[in-house]
Amino acid sequence: MKKLSIKNLAGLAVGAALGYAYYRFIGCNSGHCPLTSNPAISTFYGAMIGFLFVFKPKPKKQ
Secondary structure, three states, rough: OOOOOOHHHHHHHHHHHHHHHHHHHHOOOOOOOOOOOOOHHHHHHHHHHHHHHHHOOOOOOO
């Protein structure tokens, strides 16, 4: 398994925090919105988006 850099871990943490903040301040209270009505799902998707935002794959050697 490849090591995660500090930049990637920071992207995960910031994304998770923003995902939870989205649930807390904007989220759906009625339960009809599957992504924003559950804090775990909202935090998970935020973390994944944050990770993908900062992730940069290394080029393959030829």
